[in-house]
Amino acid sequence: MDESKEITDNGTTLLTQQNRKQHHQAIVWRNVMLFGYLHLAAVYGVVLMFTSAKIATTIFAILMYQVSSIGITAGAHRLWSHRAYKAKWPLRVILIIFNTIAFQFIKLYFMSVKVLVLNRLGTEYGIFKYKYVLLSIFSNRRNHVYEWARDHRLHHKYSETNADPHNANRGFFFSHVGWLLCRKHPDIMEKGRGIDMSDLLADPIVSFQKKYYKLLMPLLCFILPTILPVYCWGESWANSWFVATMFRYTFSLNVTWLVNSAAHMWGGRPYDRFINPSENITVALLALGEGWHNYHHVFPWDYKAAELGDYKLNMTTAFIDFFAKIGWAYDLKTVSADTVRKRVERTGISGQGDAQTSWGWDDKDLPPSDREAATIINKQG
Numbered sequence: 001m002d003e004s005k006e007i008t009d010n011g012t013t014l015l016t017q018q019n020r021k022q023h024h025q026a027i028v029w030r031n032v033m034l035f036g037y038l039h040l041a042a043v044y045g046v047v048l049m050f051t052s053a054k055i056a057t058t059i060f061a062i063l064m065y066q067v068s069s070i071g072i073t074a075g076a077h078r079l080w081s082h083r084a085y086k087a088k089w090p091l092r093v094i095l096i097i098f099n100t101i102a103f104q105f106i107k108l109y110f111m112s113v114k115v116l117v118l119n120r121l122g123t124e125y126g127i128f129k130y131k132y133v134l135l136s137i138f139s140n141r142r143n144h145v146y147e148w149a150r151d152h153r154l155h156h157k158y159s160e161t162n163a164d165p166h167n168a169n170r171g172f173f174f175s176h177v178g179w180l181l182c183r184k185h186p187d188i189m190e191k192g193r194g195i196d197m198s199d200l201l202a203d204p205i206v207s208f209q210k211k212y213y214k215l216l217m218p219l220l221c222f223i224l225p226t227i228l229p230v231y232c233w234g235e236s237w238a239n240s241w242f243v244a245t246m247f248r249y250t251f252s253l254n255v256t257w258l259v260n261s262a263a264h265m266w267g268g269r270p271y272d273r274f275i276n277p278s279e280n281i282t283v284a285l286l287a288l289g290e291g292w293h294n295y296h297h298v299f300p301w302d303y304k305a306a307e308l309g310d311y312k313l314n315m316t317t318a319f320i321d322f323f324a325k326i327g328w329a330y331d332l333k334t335v336s337a338d339t340v341r342k343r344v345e346r347t348g349i350s351g352q353g354d355a356q357t358s359w360g361w362d363d364k365d366l367p368p369s370d371r372e373a374a375t376i377i378n379k380q381g
């Protein structure tokens with residue numbers, strides 16, 4: 001059918017489709033420039049690491065990467081997004097601090113839209129314009145646990161559709177970082193409204209982070225990691241900024257993004273061959289155990305995010321197990337061998353069945369048989 005005829009017959013539909021296309025393809029140039037700076041600064045950080053930085057600064061950068069990763073993997077991901085275990089308040093405080101160090105940029109484009117609108121309104125008031133640009137650098141790039149978890153629940157529930165914020169069907173670059181450089185698809189807002197987030201609203205520690213994020217995030221992610229090497233072991237400001245802050249931060253971002261890109265493309269699919277998420281050992285190593293992604297999408301409520309393997313390729317599980325030993329982590333949910341076997345028979349290498357879609361333990365769409373057969377470690381609830 002020719003395009004003009006389609007417009008005449010069904011104008012509204014086509015207009016909507018065109019709007020949608022334009023909407024999610026709009027590039028947010030401010031983000032592109034920010035990410036460009038981050039990556040150039042990170043490369044310069046690597047150069048400094050091998051030429052002038054003190055060894056203590058490099059060790060500090062690696063430590064901060066590990067700690068912030070735990071804030072994502074054990075905190076925002078397995079605890080708050082998937083409810084795969086429960087944590088007493090001291091552990092939740094540790095995790096929220098670690099998570100705030102990680103800061104991951106999810107909502108950057110909203111800030112840009114706001115600045116654009118305000119710039120238009122206030123063209124005659126230069127000061128108005130700059131005030132908001134300045135504010136945007138420090139305050140509007142939110143990615144606290146609440147938003148991270150909502151986007152992540154969407155990613156599981158509507159995996160690889162337009163409602164998935166980093167839909168891997170749109171290619172490696174889009175699912176890795178491209179999704180942060182353009183405006184979100186309208187389906188994300190639409191479906192996002194249907195995701196139950198009441199559990200996180202009821203958590204005072206998550207609410208505290210959400211309320212004070214504008215203050216806490218710059219302090220923990222950028223300011224303190226730059227100041228500490230200078231005052232504690234006499235590092236130069238340049239080495240501290242480019243190695244301990246820019247390199248550490250950009251490296252951590254890329255590692256997290258690999259879970260959305262590489263682990264949705266490359267690796268085996270022994271649990272469900274009908275979905276793209278894969279068992280990717282490199283990602284598992286870098287992302288502290290989050291690369292066993294075929295298993296994780298099939299059983300998102302398992303606190304180990306993997307069936308097999310030891311702590312070497314799953315540091316996050318080691319962390320949670322340690323806190324379970326001292327009683328701060330409890331109700332650790334894991335899948336019984338029998339449930340795994342049945343699922344493999346249904347959807348594995350030679351299986352023919354359908355895939356299930358749930359975001360985790362408290363999702364009403366979690367199959368009751370999975371819930372009943374679950375093994376619960378350190379049960380207190």
Ligand SMILES: [Zn+2]
Nearest residue numbers: 259260277293
């Ligand atoms: Zn995924």
Ligand SMILES: [Zn+2]
Nearest residue numbers: 077152296300
């Ligand atoms: Zn997940």
